[in-house]
Amino acid sequence: MQFHLDGFRAGDPEMSPAEAPASAAALTPLPEATDVLIVGCGPAGLTLAAQLSAFPDISTRIVEQKPGPLMLGQADGIACRTMEMFNAFGFVERVMREAYWVNETVFWKPDDTARAAIRRSGRIQDVEDGLSEFPHVILNQARVHDFYLDVMRRGAAPVLPDYQRRLIGLEVAPAGQADSHPVTLRFERLDAGHEGEVETIRARYVVGCDGARSAVRNALGVALKGDSANQAWGVMDVLAVSDFPDLRLKSVIHSAHEGNMLIIPREGGYLARFYIELDKLNENERVASRKIDVQHLIAAAQRILRPYTLEVKEVAWWSVYEIGQRMCDRFDDVPEERAGGQVPRVFIAGDACHTHSPKAGQGMNVSMQDSFNLGWKLAAVLRGQAAPALLATYSAERHAIAAELIAFDRKLAEMFSAPPKDPNDPNSEGVDPAEFQKYFIQQGRFTAGTAMRYTPSLITGEGTHQHLAEGFTIGMRFHSAPVIRLADAKPMHLGHAIKADGRWRLFAFAAAEDPADPTSRLQALCRFLEQDAASPLRRHTPAGADIDAVIDLRAVLQQPHRDIDYGAMPALLRPAKGRHGLTDYEKIFCPDLKNGPNIFALRGIDRARGCVVIVRPDQHVAHVLPLDDHAGLAEFFARFMLDA
Numbered sequence: 001m002q003f004h005l006d007g008f009r010a011g012d013p014e015m016s017p018a019e020a021p022a023s024a025a026a027l028t029p030l031p032e033a034t035d036v037l038i039v040g041c042g043p044a045g046l047t048l049a050a051q052l053s054a055f056p057d058i059s060t061r062i063v064e065q066k067p068g069p070l071m072l073g074q075a076d077g078i079a080c081r082t083m084e085m086f087n088a089f090g091f092v093e094r095v096m097r098e099a100y101w102v103n104e105t106v107f108w109k110p111d112d113t114a115r116a117a118i119r120r121s122g123r124i125q126d127v128e129d130g131l132s133e134f135p136h137v138i139l140n141q142a143r144v145h146d147f148y149l150d151v152m153r154r155g156a157a158p159v160l161p162d163y164q165r166r167l168i169g170l171e172v173a174p175a176g177q178a179d180s181h182p183v184t185l186r187f188e189r190l191d192a193g194h195e196g197e198v199e200t201i202r203a204r205y206v207v208g209c210d211g212a213r214s215a216v217r218n219a220l221g222v223a224l225k226g227d228s229a230n231q232a233w234g235v236m237d238v239l240a241v242s243d244f245p246d247l248r249l250k251s252v253i254h255s256a257h258e259g260n261m262l263i264i265p266r267e268g269g270y271l272a273r274f275y276i277e278l279d280k281l282n283e284n285e286r287v288a289s290r291k292i293d294v295q296h297l298i299a300a301a302q303r304i305l306r307p308y309t310l311e312v313k314e315v316a317w318w319s320v321y322e323i324g325q326r327m328c329d330r331f332d333d334v335p336e337e338r339a340g341g342q343v344p345r346v347f348i349a350g351d352a353c354h355t356h357s358p359k360a361g362q363g364m365n366v367s368m369q370d371s372f373n374l375g376w377k378l379a380a381v382l383r384g385q386a387a388p389a390l391l392a393t394y395s396a397e398r399h400a401i402a403a404e405l406i407a408f409d410r411k412l413a414e415m416f417s418a419p420p421k422d423p424n425d426p427n428s429e430g431v432d433p434a435e436f437q438k439y440f441i442q443q444g445r446f447t448a449g450t451a452m453r454y455t456p457s458l459i460t461g462e463g464t465h466q467h468l469a470e471g472f473t474i475g476m477r478f479h480s481a482p483v484i485r486l487a488d489a490k491p492m493h494l495g496h497a498i499k500a501d502g503r504w505r506l507f508a509f510a511a512a513e514d515p516a517d518p519t520s521r522l523q524a525l526c527r528f529l530e531q532d533a534a535s536p537l538r539r540h541t542p543a544g545a546d547i548d549a550v551i552d553l554r555a556v557l558q559q560p561h562r563d564i565d566y567g568a569m570p571a572l573l574r575p576a577k578g579r580h581g582l583t584d585y586e587k588i589f590c591p592d593l594k595n596g597p598n599i600f601a602l603r604g605i606d607r608a609r610g611c612v613v614i615v616r617p618d619q620h621v622a623h624v625l626p627l628d629d630h631a632g633l634a635e636f637f638a639r640f641m642l643d644a
Contacts, residue, residue: 001098002269008239008316010071010142013098013268027191030061030162030201033181035382037203038062039216041161043075043141044350044367045209046148050089051375053155054501058382060157061201063165063187065210069149072317073141074235075364076266076273080127081449081477082365083134084619085372088500091147092134099137100267102126105440106246109420109433110256117307118255122437126250127448133480133493136448139267141364164191168198170206170219172333175342180204183345205378206346209371214352220333222348224355226326226406231417232278233357234297236318239270244308247272252440254420254433258303262416271316276300277417278320294318325406325413327354331370331395343388344395347374354402356409365449366405370398376502376617380641385540385550389458390640397454408446415439450477454620458640461614461623468611469509469624471603478505478615481599482592484561486569487585491592494599495619497554502617504637506553509600511610511627515557516568521610521627522555526570528630529553536637542644546577550644551637554587558600558607561590 003013036052038045041064052060078086078095086092107122127136152159169186173179181202189197208216212224240247251263259277266273276297294315302310330336331353332344350367374394380386419430445451454460454475463474471479480495498505506529510522517523529535530547541550555573557564566574566588573587591598600607612633614623625632 001267004239004268004270007314008237008271010140012143012146027162027164027189027194030063030165030187030199031059032200033202034061035059035204036061036378037183037185037201037206039167039185039206039208040064040210040214040350040352041066041070041145041163042209042211042350042367043144043148043364044352044371045207046145046152047085047368048207048209048349048371048375049159049161050148050151050155051372051500051502052379053152053157053159055379055383056156058157058379060159061162061203062159063162063167065164065166065190067164067191069161070142070145073143073145074317074319075141076138076264077362077365078137078139078144079362079365079447079449080132080134080136081452082368083137084132084477084480084495085368085500086147087134087496088498088619089148089151090499091151094147095137095139095144096135098143098267099139100265102136102138102250102264105250105252107433107437107440108246108251108253110254110422112423115256115422118253118305120246121433124437124441126444128444131445131448131450133495138264138273144364164189165199166190167210167215167219170216170346172345175338204345204382207371207374207378208346208348208352209350209367210352212351212355214348216346217328217348217352220346220348222328222330222353224326224328224353226324226355231413232292232320232322234276234278234292234300234318234320235273236276236294236297236301237266237271237273237316238298238312239314239316240272241311241313242305242309244305244310252416252436253304254431254436255304255306256420256422258306259300260416261301261304274301276304292320325356325410327399327402327406331399331402332391334392334395340392344391347394349374349398353398354406356406357413362405362409362447362449366401369401369449369452372500372618373398375500379502380617384642385644386641393457393459396457400455401452404452408443412439412443450479452476459616459622460620461625461636463624465611465624465626465629468606468609468626469604469613471605472613472621472624474621474624476621477619478507478613478621479603481602482596483556483589483599484592485586486557486561486564486566486588486590489561491595494554494556494589497552497586498615498619500617503548504551504617504622505615506551506633507613507615508553508555508627509605509610509613510555510557512558512607515555515559516565522557523570525612525627525630526553526572530570530572532630534630534634536634536641539634539643540637540641547572547575548577548584554589556589556591556599559590560593564588564590 049062108118109121111117111119165187173182253261262275264273333346349370421430422428480493
């Protein structure tokens with residue numbers, strides 16, 4: 001998909017220039033109270049609002065200081081894992097259509113015989129085969145916002161941002177005080193005709209997604225801690241003419257004496273982003289004091305690219321920044337000494353609680369994963385499905401992930417900023433370009449977002465039965481694989497059954513026996529779930545709700561789909577749903593033996609015994625259990641879920 005040919009233009013590329021974008025809705029006063037109040041319309045805030053909009057019985061407001069939706073974003077890299085999340089929200093196809101796909105990465109270093117010039121030293125596949133069914137892509141952050149805003153508008157409980165409000169006060173009622181809405185916030189209106197007016201709103205929970213200068217974080221008295229690398233970098237999105245051969249490939253460039261650069265092609269076929277190493281900063285010096293302008297960035301890029309030329313025709317956006325890695329000690333309002341004994345009421349997510357360099361392209365991705373982790377937990381507690389103790393797992397899980405990210409980012413930034421070693425000078429200092437390329441390949445799963453793993457906790461089990469499904473690592477995201485849906489023979493990905501609707505999933509991988517046999521383990525599991533008083537479906541599903549409203553059971557059989565009698569399958573896998581009692585035909589799957597490896601072999605499923613894989617609402621594997629461990633299945637959910 002090509003656009004930007006005659007100049008950069010923000011917004012929907014399929015909208016003609018003559019079409020005016022929809023104007024923002026007129027501002028309305030904030031209500032007196034809400035269930036969840038989100039501060040900040042960045043990626044983290046919108047991910048959370050989109051998820052909460054799916055629940056008609058939860059009231060959500062999202063407040064933003066800016067005058068309207070983002071038109072031109074800074075972040076652009078979308079990892080494979082994030083694409084899997086976008087699929088759960090229903091807009092991954094729109095992203096794939098507009099985005100630039102990062103298929104390969106090239107590496108450039110100084111020419112050994114003429115070190116003032118650069119030459120290509122390596123070329124690799126960007127994402128390893130089989131890591132995800134989705135690509136690593138590049139798309140303007142503002143378009144991601146657009147897609148989320150669309151989900152929010154269409155939700156069961158629509159959420160529209162309240163723009164032009166600045167947070168000026170936040171107070172939390174003392175712990176233990178009986179108050180259904182214990183957080184009180186005050187906002188100053190910034191819109192014309194209402195300047196200076198103050199609105200007060202009370203909330204059951206507050207989430208600060210308001211960036212590195214977070215007012216919510218400051219109100220909690222929590223600080224970002226860490227170090228700066230004292231290294232200035234510039235970034236610019238440009239339309240340019242160049243004889244550099246890899247302008248449409250992700251390019252990592254180390255020059256001998258002019259610094260280093262990363263080129264990221266952008267969507268539309270013409271736009272490119274340049275991350276450019278600038279001067280080393282002195283101790284305690286801020287980059288603003290250098291008064292660097294865009295011409296400085298262009299000149300630096302031209303020097304690094306020699307002997308190739310670069311003629312910038314238009315600059316769509318540019319900025320300068322300092323590399324630094326910082327994070328908070330906690331991501332909620334519970335002091336360390338009260339952890340486990342106090343229910344958190346205020347949370348922070350995204351840049352409000354961790355910041356790092358953009359080199360690995362993780363900022364927007366990790367921020368969205370923060371609030372994807374939190375959203376379903378808030379919904380479960382607000383809807384009375386889970387005990388409030390569930391909310392403490394947010395800070396514990398995401399703090400550990402942020403610490404891993406910052407350690408990785410620090411090493412990557414150091415290697416990126418280091419000068420390349422001179423092979424002709426054994427005493428030269430710096431990084432061997434071959435070693436940098438090797439490290440880049442080794443860390444591919446981390447940058448793809450698929451290496452993230454939650455440790456055992458209230459909602460993540462131990463690895464006692466991991467051998468039953470070696471390819472579904474407990475704590476990591478559910479790695480999808482091709483299957484055939486039994487009822488209509490549709491080839492699809494099993495993981496695409498997981499939507500951002502707050503439901504848990506049980507994937508029952510059948511043993512080698514006949515699944516139609518009443519004595520089979522699959523049939524016994526379904527009888528337990530449907531009939532036994534200890535069944536988590538019976539205990540945790542509200543009366544009158546569909547049987548899969550809280551926990552969604554799916555089965556994967558070993559036999560080819562043409563060998564299975566659909567009518568002989570357990571009734572629980574053919575449930576009657578809705579007010580008409582219509583049959584849900586989308587619960588049973590078989591291996592796709594025509595288009596790829598058998599899912600049982602691909603994911604290391606014990607074919608003799610089968611297993612149950614429990615998947616959290618955020619797509620992470622919570623546990624692996626034997627098919628016949630009915631007590632273990634019931635006990636897992638009883639740890640944190642409440643009886644309906």
